[in-house]
Amino acid sequence: MGAMDDYQQWEESLLTTELPRWDQLPKFDLYMDQVVAFINTTLGKLEFEPVTASMINNYVKHKVVLAPVKKKYQSMQIADILVISLLKQNYSLDVIHSGINQVTKRNYPKQAYDHFIEMLEAGIREQQRPEMVGADQLNEKLLEVAVESIITGLKAKKLLKLMEREKA
Template identity: 40%
Template sequence: MIENNQYKQWQEQLIHVKFPRWKELPALGLYIDQVVTIVNEQLSGVGVEPLTKSMVNNYVKKKIIQAPVKKKYAVNQLVDLLIIGFFKPSFSIEEIRRGIAQATLQSYPQQAYDRFVTILDQKLAGKKVAVENADAQTVELTSLAIDAVLAHLKAIHLVREMRCQQAPQVVVKKK
C-alpha cells in the first residue's frame, strides 16, 4: 500500500486550524489588502484556494457582500468573505449566500458565525458536534455543508498525493 505522508500531514494539520471568533477579528475598518491577507491566512490552514482582491471586488460589484465604506471593510464583510472562501470549493456563491441567509434567520450574524466556527472546530478536531442553544436544523445544515467541503478537500489532497507517488499510466486501446 502506498504511504500518503503529505496527505496525513495535511489531515493532522487540520486538527490545529482554528478560525477566529467574531470578537477576535479586527474591529477597525480594514483595507482590501488587509482583508485578503486575514482571509487567506485562515483558508490556507484548511487547504482552500486563496481569495484575490479581484474576487473581493467582484463580490462587491455583484452585491454578494456589502460595499466598503471609504474603502474600509468592517467585521461583517470580513466574516462573509471567510465563509464564502471556505465554502466556495464545493458550493456556488448563490448557494453560499442562501446558506448564510438561512443561518441568520433565527440568530444575529455574530451568533451564526460563531456557531459556524464552533462546528468547524469540532469537525476539524474529529469531535462530535455539540452546540448549545441553537436550532437543530441550522446546526445540521452547517454540519453537512462543512462535511461536503472537507470531503471535497480530502479527495483533492489525496488525489494530489497519489499523483506524486505514482503517475497515471496511459491506456492504449487495441484495434
C-alpha cells in the same frame, strides 16, 4: 515516506487548525489589500485557493457581501468573506448567499459565524459538533452538511494531490 504517511501527517496538522472567532477578527476597518492578506493568512493552512481582490469585488457586485464603506471592510464583511472562502469550493455563490441569509435570519451574525467556526473545528478534529441552544433543527442540519462538505472536499483534494505526486 509514502503518500499515505504524508496524508496522515497532513491530517494531524489539521487538528491544530484554529480559525478566528468574531471577537478575534480585526477590530479596525481594513482596506482591500489588508482583507486579502488576512483571509489568505487565516486559511493558508487549509490550502484553499487564495482569495483575490477581484473575487471580493465579485462578492460585493453580486451583493453576497455588503459594499465597503469608504473602501474599508468591517468585521461583518470579513466574516462573510471567510465563510464564502470556505464554502465556495463546493457551492455556488447563490447557494452560499442563500445559506448565509437563512442562518442569519434565525441568529445574529456573530452567533451564527462563531457557531459555524466551532462546528467546523469540531468536525476537523472529529469531535462531536456543538449544537446551538434553541437552534432551529433545519439550520443546524444545514450547517452540519456545509461543514461536512468542507472537510470532505479538503481531504479529497489532498488525497488527489498526493496521488498525482506519487504517479509523477
